[in-house]
Amino acid sequence: MKIEVCMSPDLLPHYDAGGKCVVVIDVLRATSCMVTALAHGIEAIIPVKEIAECRQWQQKGLLAAGERNGQKVEGFDLDNSPFSYMQEALKGQTIAVTTTNGTTAIEAAKGKAAHILVGAFLNKSAVIDALRRFKKDVLLLCAGWKGRVNMEDTLFAGAIVAGMPEAYIEDDAALIAADLYRLHRHNKMEIMHHCSHVQRLKRLGIEKDIDFCLQEDVYQVVPVLQEDRLVPLAAHTASISQL
Amino acid sequence: MKIEVCMSPDLLPHYDAGGKCVVVIDVLRATSCMVTALAHGIEAIIPVKEIAECRQWQQKGLLAAGERNGQKVEGFDLDNSPFSYMQEALKGQTIAVTTTNGTTAIEAAKGKAAHILVGAFLNKSAVIDALRRFKKDVLLLCAGWKGRVNMEDTLFAGAIVAGMPEAYIEDDAALIAADLYRLHRHNKMEIMHHCSHVQRLKRLGIEKDIDFCLQEDVYQVVPVLQEDRLVPLAAHTASISQL
DSSP states (O other): OEEEEESSGGGGGGSOOTTSEEEEEOTTTHHHHHHHHHHTTOOEEEEOSSHHHHHHHHHTTOEEEEEETTEEOTTOSBOSOGGGGOOGGGTTOEEEEEOSSHHHHHHHHTTTOSEEEEEOGGGHHHHHHHHHHHTSOEEEEEOTBTTBOOHHHHHHHHHHHHHOTTSEEOSHHHHHHHHHHHHHTTOHHHHHTTSHHHHHHHHTTOHHHHHHHTOSSSOOOOEEEETTEEEEOOTTOOSGGGO | OEEEEESSGGGGGGSOOTTSEEEEEOTTTHHHHHHHHHHTTOOEEEEOSSHHHHHHHHHTTOEEEEEETTEEOTTOSBOSOGGGGOOGGGTTOEEEEEOSSHHHHHHHHTTTOSEEEEEOGGGHHHHHHHHHHHTSOEEEEEOTBTTBOOHHHHHHHHHHHHHOTTSEEOSHHHHHHHHHHHHHTTOHHHHHTTOHHHHHHHHTTOHHHHHHHTOSSSOOOOEEEETTEEEEOOTTOOSGGGO
């Protein structure tokens, strides 16, 4: 099993997702929200790239969620805070979601990958378990920040690499990410305070979200893309035929 | 003074090089060769993107140097080993150089930057001194490996960031690079042995080049782009008007 880290969707053309398990990573906050949502009983999430497409789903009766530059899109039902997805009233619902970086990364991975999973610190060990069950090469795709590399997604990619010592590290980005995680695993919050993205988010008053999203192994659910939507990966699923 | 790290030329569209000092980094081996060449009395280096352009300069009487995938281009005078540039016979000569990643990075930076400098571990402290004299925002541009992030260029970018604690770190990539350098500054050789690029180079039998290129502060020269060629930056140059 080989493992690679693509630090920005802009670098994806240099990677071959063909036949691999791709893990989409946007820790602050898109993929953390997705994990939280499915963990709290939301049935499915439709990730879409454009706000307009999200509105179309809303007109068809789904809930619309999403942000641009960290703030809720006007007229949408839900923002990009994990706490918004913990409501009893949302259980069983399907939500269409668009975010600045996260859904763009999912779009970029569609087509060639064998499986597309969604990862965050919140479901770290569950993602590792799923990757071990699938037994395919792994491509960790960081959403980054508007095309640039960011700390939190690189750290999480490193957590997966460091958590799978049996995997063959295929590229330097995976080595760099794993080093970074080993260096900061016990002071994630402290290092994140120096980061550009966190400083941006703090200006929006969402420190509580950041603290929540940096917690490891809160949930066991792994969102997996089936056709156009993310649903919980069934426990013990070992191959695509069982999806 | 702000400092940023662009980990791959493919990410350059997300950075604004305008008015900045751009340092082009391709430690193994393009920028290490350029530093070595100017340190050993070669008068100027013309970096070109294409092999054909390099041949044209050769036909005009210059020496042609360059590699593709780590091996010397057929018919060229010099390869991409720093030891090739230490010959007495080359003193005062001008060389046209093309490499897989390094000259591509220089091309990508041309146009908007205030100054384009060439950096490698070999001239690390001289680069830092030059950046301090220029007093402009700094963009460290890693050549990477065929568009991907690589260890050695990220490490060197981190050496510059860590060496300029007075600079304001503008992006997460700069934080990541500096962390990586602080982690590995005393075991560069050891960590490099795990890297994909080094494993590739070892297959070409050039461990000696790698050891040489990872040494810090062997030379004081800083190559700077003037029109189409790299020449040694004059010591104590403080502004473009003195170039």
